[in-house]
Amino acid sequence: MxxxxxxxxxxxxxxxxxxxxxxxxxxxxxxxxxxxxxxxxxxxxxxxxxxxxxxxxxxxxxxxxxxxxxxAAAADWTCPVCGAQVEGDFALCWQCGGTRPTEENT
Ligand SMILES: [Zn+2]
Missing domain, CATH: 3.30.70 (Alpha-Beta Plaits)
Structure with missing residues (x-):
């Protein structure tokens, strides 16, 4: 042990x-x-x-x-639909409702 x-x-x-x-x-x-x-x-x-x-x-x-x-805290991501910057805690874009891309590219 x-x-x-x-x-x-x-x-x-x-x-x-x-x-x-x-x-x-x-x-x-x-x-x-x-x-x-x-x-x-x-x-x-x-x-x-x-x-x-x-x-x-x-x-x-x-x-x-x-x-x-x-x-660890999720990184901020850029909406692929409208280009808005979204905080990592959110899975949906605050501006257009687009979903977070699955690949973590920063
Ligand atoms: Zn968007």
Whole structure:
């Protein structure tokens, strides 16, 4: 067993475990139920993702960076229909309603 990544919450830990699983890397989530008495939640006990096979670590690190990358803010895009500049959070052009191009060319 190899300690791999301390997640910010259980959901992120489980999503990371699933992301590793689809890439044939076995991992487990531990630590999220280690708080003391019932109802006493400790912010110190973040869920930790452990790798079953230590040899998977280099590849798992690569997958982790992929896993975290989509969290970054979307880049602004230019509407292909009318040429307006649209903020990355929006999937539709504010001016003509055109959809964001699928290719991320900036
Ligand atoms: Zn437009």
């Amino acid at each position: 190899q300690k791999f990544y301390e997640a910010r919450d259980r959901l992120q830990a489980v999503m990371l475990r699933d992301h590793l699983a689809v890439n044939q890397i076995a991992s487990v989530v531990l630590g999220d139920y280690l708080s003391g008495a019932a109802g006493e939640l400790s912010a110190i006990n973040f869920p930790v993702v452990w790798l079953v096979e230590e040899g998977d670590l280099p590849r798992a690190r690569q997958l982790l960076s992929e896993f975290l990358a989509p969290q």
